[in-house]
Amino acid sequence: MSQHPLQYMVENKPFLESMVKKYGTPLYLYSGTRIKNNLQRLSKVLNNHLPKNQIYYAVKANNNPHLISFMKSIYPNLGCDCSSPGELFVANKTGIPPERCLYTGNYESRDDLKTALDSGCHINLDDIQSFHRLAQIQVPQEISFRVNPGFGSGRFKEITTGGEKAKFGIPKEKITEAYNLALSHGVKSFGLHCFTGSGILDENYFTQLIRTVLEISTMVESECKIHLKYISIGGGYGIPYKENEPILNIDRVFKNIANEFYSVYDKELGPRFCVEPGKYLVGDAGILIAQVTGVKKSYKTFVGLDAGMETLMRPVLYGAHHRIYKVGQLQENNQTVDITGRICENTDRLAVDRPFPEIDEGELVAIMDVGAYGYSMAHQFNTRPRPAEILLDDDNVLLIRKRETIEEIFKDCDF
Numbered sequence: 001m002s003q004h005p006l007q008y009m010v011e012n013k014p015f016l017e018s019m020v021k022k023y024g025t026p027l028y029l030y031s032g033t034r035i036k037n038n039l040q041r042l043s044k045v046l047n048n049h050l051p052k053n054q055i056y057y058a059v060k061a062n063n064n065p066h067l068i069s070f071m072k073s074i075y076p077n078l079g080c081d082c083s084s085p086g087e088l089f090v091a092n093k094t095g096i097p098p099e100r101c102l103y104t105g106n107y108e109s110r111d112d113l114k115t116a117l118d119s120g121c122h123i124n125l126d127d128i129q130s131f132h133r134l135a136q137i138q139v140p141q142e143i144s145f146r147v148n149p150g151f152g153s154g155r156f157k158e159i160t161t162g163g164e165k166a167k168f169g170i171p172k173e174k175i176t177e178a179y180n181l182a183l184s185h186g187v188k189s190f191g192l193h194c195f196t197g198s199g200i201l202d203e204n205y206f207t208q209l210i211r212t213v214l215e216i217s218t219m220v221e222s223e224c225k226i227h228l229k230y231i232s233i234g235g236g237y238g239i240p241y242k243e244n245e246p247i248l249n250i251d252r253v254f255k256n257i258a259n260e261f262y263s264v265y266d267k268e269l270g271p272r273f274c275v276e277p278g279k280y281l282v283g284d285a286g287i288l289i290a291q292v293t294g295v296k297k298s299y300k301t302f303v304g305l306d307a308g309m310e311t312l313m314r315p316v317l318y319g320a321h322h323r324i325y326k327v328g329q330l331q332e333n334n335q336t337v338d339i340t341g342r343i344c345e346n347t348d349r350l351a352v353d354r355p356f357p358e359i360d361e362g363e364l365v366a367i368m369d370v371g372a373y374g375y376s377m378a379h380q381f382n383t384r385p386r387p388a389e390i391l392l393d394d395d396n397v398l399l400i401r402k403r404e405t406i407e408e409i410f411k412d413c414d415f
Contacts, residue, residue: 004323005284006031010366013328016289020364023388024403025291026307028375030067032393034285035371036074042237042277043075045251049258050273056081056102058235059090061278061372062286066391066400068094071281081235081276085115092119102232102276104146104193105130106168113137124193124232126168128178135185142229144191145170145178149212169194172216179224190226191271192217195234198279201248207256209233214264217271232274233257239283241321241369250280279372286371288312288387289327292363293342301337303359308341309348310384312370313377316347324350326357327364333357339365343382375401380409 009015009031020027046053056079057071063086072078072094079100080091091101098120105112106126113134116123124144125131131143148169170178179190194213200206210233217231238248257273265271290307314320324339333355341348350367359365378386385404390397 004368005034006287006368007325007330009287010325010327010330010368013364016327016364016366019390019397020289020291023390023399025289025364026305026311026387027289028370028387028389028401029287029289030282030371030389030391030400031285031287032070032391035067035071035282038281038285039071039075039078042250042275042280045254046273046275049251049254050261052267052270052272054079054100054230054272054274056100056232056274056276057281058276058278059083059087060376062282062374062376063087063090064375064389064400065090065094066398067282068096070391070393072096081278082121085112088115088119088121102144102193102274104195108133110137122191122230124191125178126170128170128174128181131178131181131185139185139187141187142189142191143182143187144193144230144232145175145182146193146195147172147175147213147216149194149196149209149216175216176220176223179220179226183224183226190228191230191232191274192220192228193232193234195232195236195276198236199238200236201238201240201246203249203253203256206233206236206253207260210257210260214260218264228271230272230274232276235276235278235280237275237277237280239279239369242323248280283372284369286369286374288367288370288374290365290367292359292361292365294361295359301335303337303339303356303365305339305341305350305365307367307387308343308350308384309345310343310379310381311341311387312350312367312374313379314370314373315350316345317377322350322370323368324354324356325366325368326359327366329357331357343384345381380404383409385409 058081060083080096082088082091082101082103101121102124103116103121104124108130114137117138124146126146146169149172290305293306294304296302309316336353337356338349339351385406388403389401391400
């Protein structure tokens, strides 16, 4: 069984009990050391194989400004991949300059597009009609288009973002139409974007993807008589959520990508190579600490927590698996349980038929790999306030988001 990178923390029961005593439960806890290691590993590999690069952190994975500032302090050249005006706002507040922000919306409103224009960031459009809406406001000097290559991949079908069923991107058969439209409106500079799915652990997939992207990019350059300034293949670099799942070898991933990339483009004169990691940087750096609120012996055994689908949505949304441990006791799984929250939905399960140790009310559990799409998907269903977040940076513990109160849920209702 492979050891989780933060397993040592789960075994340290006194430490987690002290965090809970101070900050309560449920509690999102992030390891600064793990985030630092992930970012340094990725940046080193990219600089070795594709030195003309840009890392855009995918803000949608976790929008806490303290985490973005922390990553920027480690890697000053960090950029942000933004999918909404709110994410552009966070990037701006954390000091990420607009020239290192990429805005990729979909089905954008005019207000969305105006916000992106006014920010001065790079704009990446998901549809030809998006350019028509943008042109009614202002024609930018630079534009990028997101291409759908006709295939995609992902840990779940819900996070596969390429292919005939995906709502994203311009079909590759129509992509030159988009660039010719932009040229006809006077756009001078161009990028190309392709992101086909999340959570991918097959390193060979990325080789297949870059080959297709390069076929499309050279077609666009030839038919439209332009030179692309940058090419982004998005994110999708997976992390293992289960024991014995493979760890993605990103050194081989980007070595293979570089071999393909430089068979087409010159290292100095070719486009900048861009990536948009989210989960890869913060996913396995987050733990959700919850307290057992009840154990029910019914037709099944249910372990109830003070964290449910409102706190962590991925298991309900995708059927996603997260490792869950009893704090201080990782082994001796001698029963089979469903782990649930307090939400009035029968789908409120963080785990189903999971081997688990005997556990009592008041004890703590740790839900692993929640740094990405954990808090960012948390919500207030059943009028449950959202949890607190803390960042552990060496020996320093920083409260980076206060626990929401019931009163704060209603603060804008004016009654």
